Amino acid sequence: MQKKVYFISDVHLGLTDRAHDRKKEDLLLAFLRKIEGSCATLVINGDLFDYWFEYKFVVPKYFYALLTALRRMREKGIEIIYIMGNHDFGHRNFFESELDIKVNENDITQEFFGKKFYISHGDGKSNKDYGYKILKKILRNKLSLFLFRWIHPDLGIRMASKSSKTSRDYTGKKDWGERDGMREFAKNKIKEGFDYVVMGHRHKAELTQIDKGYYLDLGDWVGKETFAVFDGDDMKLKFVRDYLEE
Numbered sequence: 001m002q003k004k005v006y007f008i009s010d011v012h013l014g015l016t017d018r019a020h021d022r023k024k025e026d027l028l029l030a031f032l033r034k035i036e037g038s039c040a041t042l043v044i045n046g047d048l049f050d051y052w053f054e055y056k057f058v059v060p061k062y063f064y065a066l067l068t069a070l071r072r073m074r075e076k077g078i079e080i081i082y083i084m085g086n087h088d089f090g091h092r093n094f095f096e097s098e099l100d101i102k103v104n105e106n107d108i109t110q111e112f113f114g115k116k117f118y119i120s121h122g123d124g125k126s127n128k129d130y131g132y133k134i135l136k137k138i139l140r141n142k143l144s145l146f147l148f149r150w151i152h153p154d155l156g157i158r159m160a161s162k163s164s165k166t167s168r169d170y171t172g173k174k175d176w177g178e179r180d181g182m183r184e185f186a187k188n189k190i191k192e193g194f195d196y197v198v199m200g201h202r203h204k205a206e207l208t209q210i211d212k213g214y215y216l217d218l219g220d221w222v223g224k225e226t227f228a229v230f231d232g233d234d235m236k237l238k239f240v241r242d243y244l245e246e
Contacts, residue, residue, distance in 0.1 A: 003040030005112050007228040008048075009121070009200030010220035012087065013063060015050040024221060025066060031227070031240055032069050039078050041112065045200045045218055046085025046121030053090030067099065074100045083108060086123040086201070113232035115195040118186075122201030122217070125182045183208070186215035196235065198228075207237045 013025055035042070049063060059067075074080060080101045084091065095101045107120035186197035190213035198216045205219025205226040214235060219226035225240040 002231055004035075004038050004232075005041045005043065005230040006035050006039055007043045007045060007198060007216070007218055007230070008221070009045035009218035010047045010085070010203055010222065012047055012050040012220070012222050013066065014060070015222065018062065021062070027225065027240060027244075028221070029065060029069055030244055032073065034244060036073060036076060036078065039073070041079040041081060042073065043110075043119060043198070044080065044082045045119060045198060046083050046123070047087045047200065048082070048085070049088040051090070052088035054092045054094050056092070059094050070101065071099050081108070081110065081119075083119060083121050085121045109194075112230060115230075115232075116193060117196045117198060118189045118194045119198045122182055122199035125185045125199065125201075182217070183210075183215055186210060186213075189213075190215070196230075205237055207235060 008031075011024070011028060013028070014021060016024075032042075048066075049060070052060065052063075054060075070080060080099075081104070082095065082101050083104045084106075089105075091103045095103050107118065110117045110119060182199055182202060186199070187210050189197045190210050194213055196214050196216060198218065200218045200220070202217055203220040203222060204217055205224060206215070206217040207228070208215045216228055216235060216237070218228055219237070221240070226237060227240055227243070228235060228237050230236075
């Protein structure tokens with residue numbers, strides 16, 4: 001059986017209260033279990049968590065079940081590619097040292113089944129996103145991250161969670177204007193020779209052919225719960241709940 005590449009983005013675990021969040025976590029765990037037999041590579045394209053900040057000896061405890069599931073996938077030889085989003089940027093070395101998953105801070109290029117992919121979370125690509133671009137430089141600054149780690153973890157993670165919720169609400173309500181910067185960015189990358197440009201961030205699922213390539217926005221797991229799968233010939237955008245019932 002031909003192994004496949006699966007793409008997810010903007011799950012935002014930790015967004016709601018624990019009781020409601022656990023339902024989304026259970027859905028994600030069921031999805032990961034189902035794809036284990038057919039998955040060659042899982043691409044996590046940012047904002048897996050609504051907040052992520054780790055200290056030298058502390059990580060957010062509510063994500064334990066998911067972290068265990070990802071570790072199990074790696075032990076089975078499944079490649080996992082993780083790109084930081086605008087919410088889960090507080091990584092240190094936990095994913096790489098304990099889960100054997102490299103966390104990419106920036107956009108990446110990848111080849112799957114002979115096709116060229118440009119993969120980006122998408123933050124900072126939209127028009128009128130100037131404020132975020134400035135904020136990103138501040139929040140991801142090594143000095144800022146170092147100073148934040150001096151705050152007690154209980155307080156620091158609470159602050160990170162509150163800040164992420166505010167940021168997500170702002171992004172979700174923002175009017176990006178008629179001209180779509182992300183699609184324009186994808187169009188330019190396709191002109192450079194990429195077959196697929198994959199992004200998230202906007203929470204609007206879309207698979208559109210542009211010239212000889214395709215622009216894929218993965219949507220999110222906050223509302224419609226979408227993902228994409230590539231089998232070497234076709235890219236398909238699917239609903240998670242429908243897929244689990246197949």
